[in-house]
Structures are given as structure tokens and as C-alpha cells.
Amino acid sequence: MILSDEFVDLIADYDAIEQILEDVDIEYCYHAVDAGYGVATVRRSQVAPISIGYYGYSTIPKLYGLMQAGEQVFDASPLAAMGNIRIQNPPLALQGSGVIMGFVDTGINYREDAFRRDDGSTRILSIWDQTIQIGEPPEGFLYGTEYRREDIDRALAASEPESVVPSTDSNGHGTKMASAAAGSLLNQGLTFRGAAPLADIAVVKLKEAKAYLREYYLIDDSAVAYQENDIMEAVKYLQQMAVAFSRPVVIVIGLGTNMGSHDGTSALDTYLNIVAGRRSRAVVVGGGNEGDKEHHYENFMPSNVEIRVAGQMKGFCAEIWGSLPDVYSVSIRSPGGEVSPVIDFRNGMDRNISFIFERTRIRVGIALVEKDSGDPLIFLRFQDPTPGIWTVSLTASVRKQSGDGRYHMWLPIEAFLEDSVTFLQPSPDVTLTEPANASEVITISTYDSYTDSWYAPSGRGFTRNGSIKPDLAAPGVGVHTALGETDGSCMAAALSAGCVAQFLEWAVVDGNAFAVDSRGTKSFLIQGADRSGNIRYPDRQWGYGRININGTFETLARL
Numbered sequence: 100m101i102l103s104d105e106f107v108d109l110i111a112d113y114d115a116i117e118q119i120l121e122d123v124d125i126e127y128c129y130h131a132v133d134a135g136y137g138v139a140t141v142r143r144s145q146v147a148p149i150s151i152g153y154y155g156y157s158t159i160p161k162l163y164g165l166m167q168a169g170e171q172v173f174d175a176s177p178l179a180a181m182g183n184i185r186i187q188n189p190p191l192a193l194q195g196s197g198v199i200m201g202f203v204d205t206g207i208n209y210r211e212d213a214f215r216r217d218d219g220s221t222r223i224l225s226i227w228d229q230t231i232q233i234g235e236p237p238e239g240f241l242y243g244t245e246y247r248r249e250d251i252d253r254a255l256a257a258s259e260p261e262s263v264v265p266s267t268d269s270n271g272h273g274t275k276m277a278s279a280a281a282g283s284l285l286n287q288g289l290t291f292r293g294a295a296p297l298a299d300i301a302v303v304k305l306k307e308a309k310a311y312l313r314e315y316y317l318i319d320d321s322a323v324a325y326q327e328n329d330i331m332e333a334v335k336y337l338q339q340m341a342v343a344f345s346r347p348v349v350i351v352i353g354l355g356t357n358m359g360s361h362d363g364t365s366a367l368d369t370y371l372n373i374v375a376g377r378r379s380r381a382v383v384v385g386g387g388n389e390g391d392k393e394h395h396y397e398n399f400m401p402s403n404v405e406i407r408v409a410g411q412m413k414g415f416c417a418e419i420w421g422s423l424p425d426v427y428s429v430s431i432r433s434p435g436g437e438v439s440p441v442i443d444f445r446n447g448m449d450r451n452i453s454f455i456f457e458r459t460r461i462r463v464g465i466a467l468v469e470k471d472s473g474d475p476l477i478f479l480r481f482q483d484p485t486p487g488i489w490t491v492s493l494t495a496s497v498r499k500q501s502g503d504g505r506y507h508m509w510l511p512i513e514a515f516l517e518d519s520v521t522f523l524q525p526s527p528d529v530t531l532t533e534p535a536n537a538s539e540v541i542t543i544s545t546y547d548s549y550t551d552s553w554y555a556p557s558g559r560g561f562t563r564n565g566s567i568k569p570d571l572a573a574p575g576v577g578v579h580t581a582l583g584e585t586d587g588s589c590m591a592a593a594l595s596a597g598c599v600a601q602f603l604e605w606a607v608v609d610g611n612a613f614a615v616d617s618r619g620t621k622s623f624l625i626q627g628a629d630r631s632g633n634i635r636y637p638d639r640q641w642g643y644g645r646i647n648i649n650g651t652f653e654t655l656a657r658l
Contacts, residue, residue, distance in 0.1 A: 101128070101140050101241055101242045102232065102242060102306065104143075104309045104310045104311055105142060105143055105144070106140045106141060106142055106143060107140070107141055107142075107143050107146065107149065107309075107311060108138055108139070108140055108160055108309070108312075108326060108328050109138070109139045109140075109141065109154065109158050109159070109160075110136060110137075110138055110157065110158055110159075110160055110327060110328050110331075110366050111136070111137070111139070111157075111158050112135045112136060112137060125141065125142065125145040125146070127139050127140060127141040127142075128140040128141075128241070130240075130241055130332075132328075132331045132332060132335055132370065133331075133335055133370060133373060133374075136331065136366050136369070136370060138328040138331075138332070143311065149311065149312075149315050150448075150449045150462075150464060151449060151464030151465070151466060151476075151478050152448035152449040152464060152465070153448075153449075155466070155469075155470055156464070156466055156469050156470070156471075156476055156478065157365065157366055157469065157470045157471045159312075159315070160308075160312060160326040160327040160328045161326075161327045161356055161358040161359055161365065161367075161533070162308050162312060162313075162316055162318060162324040162325065162326060162327070162356060162358065162515070163324065163325050163326075163327065163330060163354040163355060163356045163533075164322065164323055164324055164325075164354065164355065164356060164512050164514040164515055165204075165205070165270075165272045165323050165353065165354060165514060165589065166353050166354060166355045166385050166387050166388055166532065166587055166588040166589045166592075174577065174579055175292065175579075176548055176549060176574075176577070177548045177574035177575075177576075177577065177578050177579075177590075177594060178292070178294055178574075178594065178597075180548035180574050180645075181294075181548075181573060181574065181594060181595075181598055181645075181646050181647060181648060181649075182598075182627075182647040182648045182649025182650055182651075183294050183594070183597060183598055183601070183648055183649075184292075185649045186598075186601050186648050186649050186652065187292075187296070187601070191605070191652060193601040193602075193604045193605055194295060194296050194297040194298075194601070194604070195281060195294075195295025195296065195297050195298030195597065195600035195601060195604055196297040196298070196604055196608065197346055197347070197604055197607075197608035198295065198298045198299070198346060198347050198348070198349060198600040198603050198604050198607075198608065199224060199298065199299045199300075199301055199337075199340050199341070199344060199346050199347070199348045199349070200277070200280055200281045200295060200298045200299070200300055200301070200348075200349045200351060200596060200597075200600055201300075201301045201302070201303070201337030201338075201340065201348055201349065201350045201351065202273055202276055202277050202280075202300070202301070202302050202303070202351050202353075203303050203305065203330055203333040203334060203337070203350065203351070203352050203354065204272055204273030204276055204277075204302070204303075204304070204305065204353060204354070205268050205269075205270040205271070205272045205273040205274075205304065205305070205323070206226070206228065206266060206267060206268035206269075206270075206273045206274070206302060206304030207223065207226065207266075207268050207273050207274050207277050207300070207302045207304070208267065208268045208271075208274045208581070208582075209221060209223055209226065209251050209254070209255075209260075209264065209266070210255065210260055211274065211278065211581045212283065212285055212291075212581075213277075213278040213282035213283050213285065213291055213293065213581040214277070214278070214281075214282070214283065214300060214581075215255075215283060216283070219255065220252050220255070221248055221251040221252055221255060222281075222283065222298075222299055222300055223248060223251050223299075223300045223301070223302065224247070224248050224299045224300065224301045224340070224344070225237075225245060225246065225247050225248065225301050225302070225340075226245070226246045226251070226264070226266050226301075226302045226303075226304065227240075227243055227244075227245050227246075227302070227303045227304070227333070227336050228243055228244050228245075228246065228266040228304040229242060229243035229303065229304060229305055229306035229329060229332075229333075230243070230304060230306045230307075231243060231244040231265060231266060232244065233265075234246075237336055240332065240336065242306075243306070244266075246264045246266060250263065250264050251264055266304060268304070270323060271582050272323075272353070272589065273302065273304065274580070274581055274582055275580035275581065275582050275583075275585050275589070275590075275593075276351060276353050276580075276589055276590075276592075276593045277293075277300055277302065277593075278291075278293055278580045278581035278582070279293055279294065279578050279579075279580045279585075279590055279593040279594055279597075280293055280294055280295060280298075280351060280593035280594065280596045280597045280600075281293045281294070281295050281296065281298045281300050281597060281600070282296060282580070282581055283296050284296045291579070291581065293597060294593070294594050294596070294597020294598060294600070294601070295596075295597040295598075295600035295601055295604075298349075298597075298600045299346075301337055301340055301348075303333035303336055303337065305325040305326075305329050305330065305333060306325075306326075306329055307323070307324065307325065308324040308325055308326045309326070312324075312326065315480075316358075316416050316511075316515070317413050317414035317415055317416060317480065317481075317482065318511070318515045319413060319515075319517050322514055322515050323514065324515065325354060327365075327366060327367050330352075330354065330367060331366065331367055331370050334350060334367075334370060334371065334374060334382075335370075337350050338350065338374045338377070338380055341377070341379050341380055346379070346607075346608075347379040347380070347381075347603040347604075347606075347607040347608065348379065348380050348381075349380075349381045349382075349383060349596050349599050349600050349603065350374065350380070350381070350382045350383070351383050351592055351593060351596040352371075352382070352383070352384045352385070352534065352592070353385050353588065353589030353592050353593065355385065355386075355387040355388075355389075355512065355532025355533060355534075355535065355558075355588070356511075356512060356515075356532055356533050357389065357394060357395075357418075357509040357510065357511055357512050357532060357533070358416075358418065358509075358511075358533065359418075359533040359534075359536075360420055360469065360471065360472040360474065360476075360563060361420070361507065361509070361529060361531070361533065361536050361562055361563040362472055362474075362536060362562050362563045362564040362566070363534075363536040363537045363538045363562060363566065364471040364472045364473075365471055365533060365534065366471065367533070367534045367537075368533065368534045368536060368537035368538075369471070369537075371384075371534055371537045371539070371540050372537050372538055372539040372540070375537075375539035375540050375616065375617030375618070376539055376616055376617065376618065377616060378613075378614045378615065378616050379603070379607050379613070379614075379615070379616070380616060380617060381541060381596075381599045381603065381616070381617040381620045382537075382539070382540040382541065382617050383540065383541045383543065383592050383595050383596040383599055384534055384535045384537070384540045384541070384542050384543070384592060385532075385535065385543055385545070385575075385587075385588035385589050385591055385592030386531045386532065386535045386542055386543055386544045386545065386557060386558035386559075386560075386568075386569045386588055386591075387512070387530070387531055387532030387535060387557075387558035387588050388513075388532075388545075388556040388557065388558065388587050388588050389512060389513070389530045389531075389532055389556070389558050390527050390530045390555060390556050390557050390558050390559050391527065391555045391556050392512075392513050392521070392530075392556070393521035393522050393525035394509060394510040394511070394512070394513070394520075394521065394522070394525065394530070395507065395508070395509055395510075395522070395525055395526050395527070395528070395529055395530045396507070396508045396509075396522040396524065396525055396526060397505065397506065397507045397508070397526050397528075397529065398505075398506065399503060399504040399505050399506075400425070400427065400493040400494055400495055400504040400506060401492070401493060401494040401495065401504075402492075402493060403490050403491070403492050403493075404490065404491040404492075404493065404508055404522065405488050405489070405490050405522065405523040405524065406488070406489045406490075406491065406510070406520065406521070406522060406523070407487075407488055407489075407519070407520070407521050407522075407523055408434075408481075408484045408485070408486050408487060408488075408489060408518070408519075408520050409486060409518045409519035409520070409521075410486050410518040410519070411486060411518070412484065412516070412517040412518045412520075413482070413483070413517060414480065414481050414482040414483060414484060415481050415484065415510065415511055415515075415516060415520050416478065416479065416480050416481070416511060417478075417479045417481070417491075417508060417509065417510050417511075418476065418477070418478055418479075418508065418509050419476070419477040419478075419479070419491075419493070419506055419507070419508045420469075420472070420474055420475075420476055420506060420507050420508075420509075420563060421474055421475040421476070421477075421505075421506045422474060422475075422503070422505050422506065423473065423474055423475070425475065425495055425503075425504055425506075426443070426444055426467065426475065426495065426496050427443075427444070427475055427477060427493055427494070427495065427496065427506070428441050428442065428443040428444075428493070428494045428495070428496040429441070429442050429443075429463065429477055429479075429491060429492065429493055429494075430442065430491075430492045431452060431461060431479075431489065431490070431491055431492070432489070432490040432491075432492065433454050433456075433457045433459065433485060433487075433489065434457075434485050434486070434487025434488055434489060435454075435456050435457055435485065435487075437454045437455060437456060437457065439452045439454075439461070440452075441494075442463050442465070443465075443496040444465050444467045444475065444496065448465075449462055449463060449464045449465070450462070450463045450465075451463075457485045458483045458485070459481060459482065459483050459484050459485050460482045460483065461479060461480065461481055461482070462479075462480040462482070463477065463478070463479055463480075464476075464477070464478035464479075464480070465477055465478070466478075479491070484520075488523070491508075493506060507529060507563055508522075510522070512532060527559055528559050528560070528561075528639055529559070529560070529561065529562070529563055530558045530559050531544075531558040531559065531560055531562070531568055531569060532558055532588075535558065535568060535569065536562045536563075536566070536568055538566060539616075539617055539618055540617060541570050541571070541595065541599065541617060541620065541621045541624070542568045542569040542570045542571075542642070543569060543570070543571055543572065543573050543588070543591045543592050543595045543646070544557045544558060544559070544560075544569040544571075544572045544573075544588075544591070544640060544641065544642060545557035545572065545573065545574075545575035545576070545587070545588050545590075545591040546572045546573070546574060546575070546576075546591075546641075546645065547574070547575075547576035547577075548574035548576065548577075549576065549577055553640055553641075554575055554576055554586075556587070556588075557572075557575070557588060557591075557640070558588065559639045559640050560637075560639045560640075560642070561639060567637045567642070567643075568642070569640075569641075569642040570621055570624075570625065570642045570643060571595065571621075571624060571625065571628055571641075571642045571643060571644060571645070571646045572591070572640070572641045572642055572644070572645050572646065573591040573592075573594050573595040573598075573645070573646045574590075574591060574594060575587055575588060575589075575590040575591030575592075575594070576590075578590035578593075578594065595646055598624070598646060598648040599620055599624070601648055602620055602623060602624070602648065602651065603615070603620065605652075606620070606623075623651050623655075624646055624648070624651055625643040625644070626650075626651060626654045627647050627648065627649070627650030627651030627652070627653065627654045628643050628644030628645055628646055628647055628650065629644050629645040629647045629650060630643075630644040630645075631644075
């Protein structure tokens, strides 16, 4: 049921699910996650088609993609730039020992030497593979198969390891993240080392998004996409290890999306804030690679937004987020010059737009008050868009004096688009991908440590409502992994997570600050960050500065 495309997934608390389904005589499966959220799985044929007007925006799982940009003799320069190698060595000798690093991603190639001890045994505590249904799921979960350390060691000793533990990472993204963050010292660190080479590793291999959600969001089958509810379940699994093993846990997320309010209020953001607020936990999130992709626009209404569609494609979705107390009206002009009727928020139901001279169909989902953010939302679904310039006109249908008319608009992340779709007048700011806008997580932007310069694709802050994000910047260019050299936000997050593991070893394992949580860890890292004299901090690109774990301990030594 949970994996079948014949069943839809809805994110909400139990009372909300009952209200949505109160007039439908069906059975459904409900699994509580945490923080008041749960996931209901319901047969598609027995409920209304997916729409914002019927279910509400936040109830429909958002889709997240990978935050890897590109691929290229091991070079430890990015680690050295963060002060990481100095802290790995005496006198502190912090290498993540006693800390669990948890990865929510594409899986892990457990056979790699970077995940083994000197005696050949695995450093991986467990793998929860959500895609495999032949074994037992983790206790308290309803799908997938869990493989423990003893299973992986048996696999490594077997002539055909995959006959014992069939979990793999065909994409490689998760393997790169885990090896950069926690890869073992190979040849005493001369041929490879991760940022926290003695940390234990736990992995959740996410199942791919269901076809009905890909169709709803018009995302091609070839794109790697994961559901918000599966990510929430993965975080729940990993954070429980802090109790099960009585150890600190660092959760690393190298995924992102442009879906959502970009103010830290989504279901996943809220849950990550809860987890990050618990002692001995930390959550590290990459800020994404959307800074130079021309997928964000902001302005004040009334105004026209021009979107360039480069070629024939299945379609794309766009989200317009306004501010209270403004109420918006929208109309759309096609490349051929046809203009749609003006659509406002009057009845709160989805509307359909069609054109005489275009094959394009546009569905407009509207929410006067979106449940999680409390702000107005317009959701545009362009199906079979004609190549050319589309113009979205925004005006105020009701305007109170205290509203300034500001709004933001986002297009999908690059990985979700078949062809180029961009704004003609984009803004590079407010381009951190979700869930990097969650307030309590440690949000990392990306720079090039070889040239000591900003990495142009890196997402920029602040959040839509002006909160300070990112928190820190880290190297993410030319980072060496078990599968080669890689660039991108995911690498910056992985290396930063290794520094966090070093800090938690000192703070929790060694008993120097055993009650620290993600916020406290973030504050210690900010204290030690490198800052330039010609930048005013906090900065939209650099946050509070470049992460320097050695600087953190030097600051502590001076107190």
C-alpha cells in the first residue's frame, strides 16, 4: 500500500486527515511521525484528485532533488581550509569517535574501503533501504528493509555481498556525501580521509517519488525526486539512534527544493526544528545550488513577471508567495499574446486556464491563508507550455494600508526541469533551497577554498521573511570523495557535518557540554568562524562567516 502509486500520501495530523476524509467511506493507513505530523496513505480511486483547493498546499508532499553540481590524487585542501585536519591531529585528536552521522540520501556503497575499519569490518551501524521490501522494516516503521552492522559484516565476508545485503547506491550521491563527511583514513590519510573518520555511520536510502506526484508537479521520470513524507520518516529513524545508542547524532541533508514558503514553516522544516532542538542532536543542511539559476523573482505589485520557456517540455510549476494583509489577483499572457481572465481568491478553489491559439493549459491553485506560513499563495501549473515569453500579471484585489505588496516567486530547481525555464529579471537573493530555511538547523552556503571566492551557484539568503540564513559558509568545490572529485552544496554540508561531529565528540562524548543541541553547536561554530574585514555580517552569502572548527576551539581556549 505505502509504495504503490495507486495510493496517495497526505501529510497532516490525525484530526486533519479525518476532516479531509470525513465524507469518504474508506479505510486508510495512518502513521505518526512527530511534532504533530503524520502520513495517511489512501487509495487514489476513492478520494478527490490532488489539488490545493481541496487538500490544502501543505498536505500534499513536496518533492526534493539532489544538490550536487558537477564531477571532476586526493587533495585535503577543503578540509584544511576549515581547520578540520588540525583538529583531527593531537592535541585534541577529534575524529568523530562516539558520534553517529546519519545520511538521508540515495544510499551508500557499503563495500567501499572508506566505510571500513582497519580490520575490514564496517563502520556502518545500519542501512534502512526504503526501496527493498523483502526483509523486515525498522521497528515502528511500515516499509523498507533494515540492515544492521552484523548483516553488513556478513555481506563483506561473503563471495557475493549483494546476496546478503542487496542495498546499493547506483546514483553515488549518498556515497559521496558519506565519504566526504565520515570517510576512513586510508594510507594514514595520504590517499583519503573524511572530515570525521572515526564516526559511526547510519544511512537511509530514500524511495523515489510516486508517479502521481511527479505528474502533479510535472517532473520527468528521469529526474531523481524524493517525497517530503519519506524524508521525515528518515529523519525520525536517524534521530531515534541518539536514544537507542546513547550517542550524539548529526543528521546530514544534501537534498533541496524550491517548493515551499522559504520561511522555515513547512512540515519538514518544522520537524527538523524539533529534532535539532533536542540535546545531543544536530542537523546540517546544504543551501542548494540555485543562486545563479534565475529561478527566483521578487517585486511589489502591481507588476508583470516575465518567464522564458526555452523549448518544448512536459511542463513546470511555479509558486507565488505574498505577504499579509495583501490579497492578490493574477492573469497570464501567453507568448502569442492571449491574455487569461483575472483570477482572484474569492472561492479558494483551483481554476483552469486554456487558450485558443496555444495547447498550454494552466491550473491555478490559490490559498488566501496557507496553513503553515499563514501567507497567501498562488500555485501555477503550466502543462505543455509554448516556448517563448510568458507574462504573469499580479495586482491587488484588496489592499490594506499596512501591506507593502511584496511577493516572491520561484520556479523549480534545475534538476526538475526538462529544459531551461528562467525569469528575465531574476533575483539571486532568497535562493536557499528548502529545508535550508528551517531556523534551528545549521544551514551551509558554499565557497571555493582553492580561490577563496564565492561559489556562484550557491544559494543565498536571507529567508523570505528576513530571518538570518545561511548560518555559515564551507568549501564545496573540488571536494574529494570515495567516488571522485565533486562540487556543490551537498559537499559543503558534508564537510561541515564532519566538523559538527568533531565538536560533538568534544562536547558530548568527552563531557565538556553534554546538553548541547543544534542551536548551541551552531553558536560555537559562529564564534570561531573566519570573517573578512570588508563584509558586514551576517551576510546573505557568507552568513556569519566561513566555518573554522579550529577557530572554535581557539576561541574556547581564550575564555
